[in-house]
Amino acid sequence: MGECPDARLMAGGTDLLVRLRHAGADTKPPLILLSKIPELADIIMANGDLCIGSGASFSAIMAHTLVQDHAPMLAKAVGTIGGPAIRNMGTLGGNIITASPAGDSLSPLYVADAQVVLVSPGGTRKIKISEFINGPGKSDIRKDEILTQIRIPLDDGFQSHCFEKVGLRRSLAIAVASFCGRLRFDEDGTVAEARFAWGSVAPTVARSINAENALTGNRLDTKSIKKSVAEATASLSPINDIRASAHYRRTVAGALLKRFLENPQREKKHV
Amino acid sequence: MDIKFTLNGNSQSLSTEPDRRVIDLLREDLGLTGIKEGCGTGECGACTVLMDGETRLSCLTLAAQIDGRDITTIEGLQDMEEGIILQKAFEEQGAVQCGYCIPGMEMAALPLLTLHPNAARNDIKIALSGNLCRCTGYVKIVDAVEQAGREIAVKKEGL
Numbered sequence: 029m030g031e032c033p034d035a036r037l038m039a040g041g042t043d044l045l046v047r048l049r050h051a052g053a054d055t056k057p058p059l060i061l062l063s064k065i066p067e068l069a070d071i072i073m074a075n076g077d078l079c080i081g082s083g084a085s086f087s088a089i090m091a092h093t094l095v096q097d098h099a100p101m102l103a104k105a106v107g108t109i110g111g112p113a114i115r116n117m118g119t120l121g122g123n124i125i126t127a128s129p130a131g132d133s134l135s136p137l138y139v140a141d142a143q144v145v146l147v148s149p150g151g152t153r154k155i156k157i158s159e160f161i162n163g164p165g166k167s168d169i170r171k172d173e174i175l176t177q178i179r180i181p182l183d184d185g186f187q188s189h190c191f192e193k194v195g196l197r198r199s200l201a202i203a204v205a206s207f208c209g210r211l212r213f214d215e216d217g218t219v220a221e222a223r224f225a226w227g228s229v230a231p232t233v234a235r236s237i238n239a240e241n242a243l244t245g246n247r248l249d250t251k252s253i254k255k256s257v258a259e260a261t262a263s264l265s266p267i268n269d270i271r272a273s274a275h276y277r278r279t280v281a282g283a284l285l286k287r288f289l290e291n292p293q294r295e296k297k298h299v
Numbered sequence: 300m301d302i303k304f305t306l307n308g309n310s311q312s313l314s315t316e317p318d319r320r321v322i323d324l325l326r327e328d329l330g331l332t333g334i335k336e337g338c339g340t341g342e343c344g345a346c347t348v349l350m351d352g353e354t355r356l357s358c359l360t361l362a363a364q365i366d367g368r369d370i371t372t373i374e375g376l377q378d379m380e381e382g383i384i385l386q387k388a389f390e391e392q393g394a395v396q397c398g399y400c401i402p403g404m405e406m407a408a409l410p411l412l413t414l415h416p417n418a419a420r421n422d423i424k425i426a427l428s429g430n431l432c433r434c435t436g437y438v439k440i441v442d443a444v445e446q447a448g449r450e451i452a453v454k455k456e457g458l
């Protein structure tokens with residue numbers, strides 16, 4: 029990259045090649061194929077983190093037992109991306125760098141407080157996903173850096189998990205809204221910790237700390253649920269577009285949270 | 300750039316632009332016009348091929364990416380037992396109307412049938428979920444894949 033500053037890094041190409049095509053025949057930057065580095069596709073456990081190589085395909089992630097055991101909502105979320113062929117091609121690193129507010133793999137990563145590992149000739153840095161992505165299509169990646177790995181801390185204490193995506197059809201659909209949540213309960217049944225993230229309802233995937241705090245220390249009852257849902261819908265900033273209106277998106281986002289809170293055991297971790 | 304790959308069981312070496320789309324390489328340079336281009340942007344599945352046995356969209360794959368890989372196109376089906384059964388099942392079920400989507404449909408179904416010929420109807424639908432058809436309404440296509448699966452399973456058990 030040092031020798032060829034206009035070069036673009038390409039992972040699966042399922043997004044980049046479409047964008048370059050839309051940009052017209054004159055836009056033909058040199059491409060550097062990350063798929064030629066097989067180590068980038070590794071999925072391993074290291075230092076208590078589940079480490080997913082940026083080049084791991086969605087199909088490989090879905091099928092991997094480490095992911096199914098320790099990040100089941102990520103496995104579920106990547107299974108909703110595109111169709112089977114797209115999932116054989118597209119990668120987790122690509123989905124992060126594309127930084128679409130509708131990136132289906134992202135909300136489970138936000139909820140898990142995942143970190144991205146960036147490597148450059150100058151060294152390696154790690155940064156939280158929520159700090160790394162800072163707008164639609166924008167991230168804090170520097171010119172000479174490669175995203176090599178996604179590290180997901182193992183937090184096996186959460187008893188309830190959920191990922192839901194609402195689209196206009198089941199396959200090849202860009203989400204109208206998606207939701208990922210997890211809850212940890214104390215022995216007396218009060219909520220010890222709640223984490224929620226939504227896709228497609230803000231410029232980036234968004235957590236709502238207020239909605240989470242509305243539950244901590246409380247039992248899940250009509251009152252706490254109502255408060256949490258109200259906080260969530262107030263903190264999201266969806267847009268109107270060809271797929272749905274902002275109002276509809278906000279309503280769906282709240283409904284997905286409500287549905288999870290009303291029946292949090294629906295999706296147990298090990299089914 | 301010089302690339303080498305296996306195409307429907309035969310080795311191929313050729314010289315091409317590294318960023319030539321594989322669909323253009325196959326259709327225009329090699330004359331394999333069985334696969335079709337519908338959208339060119341990864342949304343219709345008409346251009347599906349197999350790379351190392353997995354489905355892939357050739358409209359979003361570049362020549363440099365297939366270097367050293369094993370590529371199967373719809374033209375390769377006639378040399379595979381599963382492929383022949385699958386094509387016959389599409390004919391018998393009347394699953395083909397204009398035909399434009401069919402090569403992609405058959406390629407999408409092939410890995411499933413090879414690995415799990417007894418796949419449930421719902422698994423067939425998932426395997427085909429990235430392929431659009433504007434004619435048939437899909438039912439007969441799923442019927443055809445189901446029929447092929449049954450026949451392949453019988454053949455395999457018979458061995």
Ligand code: FES
Nearest residue numbers: 337338339344358
């Ligand atoms: S032409 Fe490749 S997916 Fe439509």
Ligand code: FES
Nearest residue numbers: 397398432433434
């Ligand atoms: S048969 Fe015409 S598009 Fe499928």
